[in-house]
Amino acid sequence: MTSLKSPSPETGYLNLLAIDGEILTEAVETYLANPVFAAARYEELVLDDNPYRRPVRPDDIGLVDFSHPLRREDFAQLSGLMGHRMLLNIHDTAKLMLPREPTAEKWRDYQLFYNSETRFLGELIRPSLEAHLFGFVHDEARRRQARTAAELTGQARPQAEARLRRAVQLAGVITAAAGEDRDAMIDMLAIQSDAASLNSGARPALALRRVVGSASLPGVGPEKTGGGLLRRVADTDGIKYEPHSYFQYYLPSTLAMMNYINEAALYPGRIFALAGALLAHSLETREEEAALEPLLVGRAVESGLEVELDRARDPVGAADRALAAALPVIERAGGEFAIGEFGRGFAEYSILQEIHHEDRMRQFEWINAMPGYVEKARRLHKAINDYSIEVALHTLVGSREDCSTTHVHDQDRLLVIESGQMHFWNCFGRRHDYRPGDMSFIPRHRLHGSVVPSGECVYHQPVITPELDRRFG
Numbered sequence: 001m002t003s004l005k006s007p008s009p010e011t012g013y014l015n016l017l018a019i020d021g022e023i024l025t026e027a028v029e030t031y032l033a034n035p036v037f038a039a040a041r042y043e044e045l046v047l048d049d050n051p052y053r054r055p056v057r058p059d060d061i062g063l064v065d066f067s068h069p070l071r072r073e074d075f076a077q078l079s080g081l082m083g084h085r086m087l088l089n090i091h092d093t094a095k096l097m098l099p100r101e102p103t104a105e106k107w108r109d110y111q112l113f114y115n116s117e118t119r120f121l122g123e124l125i126r127p128s129l130e131a132h133l134f135g136f137v138h139d140e141a142r143r144r145q146a147r148t149a150a151e152l153t154g155q156a157r158p159q160a161e162a163r164l165r166r167a168v169q170l171a172g173v174i175t176a177a178a179g180e181d182r183d184a185m186i187d188m189l190a191i192q193s194d195a196a197s198l199n200s201g202a203r204p205a206l207a208l209r210r211v212v213g214s215a216s217l218p219g220v221g222p223e224k225t226g227g228g229l230l231r232r233v234a235d236t237d238g239i240k241y242e243p244h245s246y247f248q249y250y251l252p253s254t255l256a257m258m259n260y261i262n263e264a265a266l267y268p269g270r271i272f273a274l275a276g277a278l279l280a281h282s283l284e285t286r287e288e289e290a291a292l293e294p295l296l297v298g299r300a301v302e303s304g305l306e307v308e309l310d311r312a313r314d315p316v317g318a319a320d321r322a323l324a325a326a327l328p329v330i331e332r333a334g335g336e337f338a339i340g341e342f343g344r345g346f347a348e349y350s351i352l353q354e355i356h357h358e359d360r361m362r363q364f365e366w367i368n369a370m371p372g373y374v375e376k377a378r379r380l381h382k383a384i385n386d387y388s389i390e391v392a393l394h395t396l397v398g399s400r401e402d403c404s405t406t407h408v409h410d411q412d413r414l415l416v417i418e419s420g421q422m423h424f425w426n427c428f429g430r431r432h433d434y435r436p437g438d439m440s441f442i443p444r445h446r447l448h449g450s451v452v453p454s455g456e457c458v459y460h461q462p463v464i465t466p467e468l469d470r471r472f473g
Contacts, residue, residue, distance in 0.1 A: 021067050024128050028066070028086075031121040032058035036112045037089070040248060042401035042451055046428075050106055051097040051243045052113035056085045057405040066128055069135030075355050076252040076445035077410050083129045084255035085247075089113075090122035090129075091262035097243055130263060133256065141347040147340045149327045153320075159350065160319035163284055166357045167291035173361060175295055177368045183237070184430035185364050186299065189292075190234035191246045191428060192254045192360065196281065198243050199258040228289050229296045236299075237429075248406040249428045251447055253359035257281070257352050264345060272330060272338040276345030279326055283319055284353050366446050367427050373441040376473050377414050380464055381439055383472035392463040398422070398452035406449035412464040413442045420457030424450045441473075 031037075040055035047053050064079035074080065093114055099106045112118065146152040174185045231241065244250075250258075261281075264274040330342045366373065384391060394413075398404075398420070415424070416439040424432045424440070426448040432440070441464070442448060464473070 024066060024125060025061075027121055027125050029058075029061055031086070031118065031125060032056060032061060034112055034118055036109050037086075040403050040405040042403045044403070045248065045449075045451075047245050047247060048240075049099050049101060049242070049245075050109060051092075051099070052106070052109035054085065054089045054113075054244070054247055055405045056082060056089070057407055060407065063410075066132045069132055072136045072140065072355070074445075075136075075256065076359055076408060078408050080133060081252045081255070081408050081447070083133050084252055084259055085250075086122075087126065087129050087133065087259045088244075088255055088262070090126050091259065091266070092243075093119050093122060094266075100242075134260070134263075137260075137348050137351050140351055141344060145340075145347040146343040148336070148343075149331060149339055152323060152327060152339070152343055152346070156320050156323045157316055160283070160287075160316040163287045163319070163353075164291075164316070166284075166354075167287040170288060170357065170360065170364075171291040171295060173364050173368065174292070177364075180430055181368050181370075184367055184427045186230075186233065186296070187237055187239055187429050188249065188363070188367075188427045189360070190230050190237075190239050191249050192251060192356075193230055193285070193288075194234070194239070194241055195244070195246070195250055195254050196257050196261075198241070199261055228285075229293065230289065233296050233299045246428060248449065249447070251356075251359050251363060252408070252445075253352065253356035257349070257356060260349060260352055270341070270345070272334055272341035273345030273348070275326070275330060276342040276347075277349035279322065280346050280349040280353060283322060286318065362443070363426070363446055366443060367430065370426075370432065370440070373443075374439065377416075377439040377441040380441065380468065380472050381414060381416060381462075383468070384462060389468065391465070391468070394461040394463070396459055396461070398450075398457045398459070400452055400454050400456070402452045402457075404450045406447050408445050408447055409442060409461075410444055412444045412466075412469060413461045414464060415440050415442055416460045416462070418458040418460060420455050420459075421453055422450050422457050422459065423453055424448065 036052050037054055037056040037058060039057050039059065044053065044055065060078060060082060064082055066079060066083060070077070070080055099110075146155050170189075174182060174189070177185055234241075239246075261274070261277060264270045264277055326342075327339065330338045334341070383389065392411075415434070417434045417436055419436050422434045424434055426446065434440075442461075
């Protein structure tokens with residue numbers, strides 16, 4: 001059964017096709033039973049040349065609830081990560097992806113990924129996933145959306161300054177890191193950037209050029225395919241540019257931006273909103289590249305790359321000029337309606353960019369502060385034992401080559417190794433080796449994974465409440 005639901009006081013978001021809870025759960029479980037969505041194996045930390053293999057970690061389905069919209073502050077919770085992974089997979093069944101070097105196994109996955117049952121179930125659950133994942137974005141954008149060319153022009157300067165502040169903060173946290181941590185952050189940044197670039201490419205851009213009759217609309221002309229200095233540095237580190245080898249390392253906010261572009265490109269009625277989103281994407285990318293340029297140039301030179309610096313930069317003025325060039329094109333194509341839709345897309349995608357900045361900063365700060373999180377874990381573990389504090393406790397046993405697909409927890413936890421060994425990571429390419437007695441603090445909503453390299457590993461995960469963290473963390 002399906003039901004039409006009116007906007008709720010909490011969200012104000014109209015979910016036109018909401019599947020009843022039990023049916024939604026059954027549909028999601030059946031969808032995830034497809035082997036291409038099964039948990040990752042040990043050798044699948046990077047998925048080489050197989051765009052159909054998408055580890056979603058189906059066993060977590062009992063821990064999530066897609067029936068209510070996310071709150072902004074919870075965008076990176078488990079249902080956000082899992083829902084966005086599923087939504088990306090659903091959208092990608094409408095795109096032809098072929099392996100470089102076909103094999104019988106890849107063709108089996110190809111058929112499983114594109115078969116009619118998978119596509120039908122995906123379309124059945126997609127409206128409910130979108131309502132859960134994007135409800136707060138639509139609601140917040142309605143409150144800040146510019147609806148006229150004059151309003152958009154008036155917002156250009158403060159928005160450009162906000163983008164510049166975010167770019168400087170991002171560059172600062174990476175610059176403050178050292179050695180392997182800094183390298184890992186740059187690789188993670190390249191992976192997120194590549195994902196968005198792969199996803200916002202030729203198809204929507206070509207559609208927009210046909211609609212507006214111009215190839216010069218900023219952000220909508222010939223798309224960069226992961227280009228620029230960041231992409232070149234990533235090449236020297238062996239970071240591939242293909243869909244979606246690094247699926248397990250996409251942050252929830254990265255997936256959110258990818259899925260917003262997917263959804264906007266899906267409906268002809270959202271073509272002008274898509275133009276606004278792509279312009280926002282283009283402007284943010286320019287600011288980040290400019291802020292990261294000194295750091296990336298150092299890495300490039302170390303790798304033997306020749307680079308030319310663009311010394312003449314005026315980011316605020318560049319944003320003004322880009323918007324001034326875009327608005328007449330949009331207005332000629334669709335008048336006031338098109339301008340309003342353009343403003344909506346710009347506002348909604350800008351919200352996702354703010355979230356993406358928060359997400360990356362928290363993940364990068366964790367990467368850079370692992371020794372501090374180990375000490376924090378020891379303080380909390382000692383307090384729990386010394387004062388006999390009762391906590392929710394999860395005890396797990398992993399066997400050789402058990403691989404924990406990257407995931408997040410919705411509460412702060414400790415990781416305490418009782419016996420055996422574990423390889424743990426919270427980013428691509430930076431591994432932490434744990435043995436009996438080792439422990440660390442795992443903050444909620446932060447992406448991480450692990451593998452048991454040999455034998456058996458017994459480990460505990462005490463849940464840390466906010467009060468316990470305040471007193472002893």
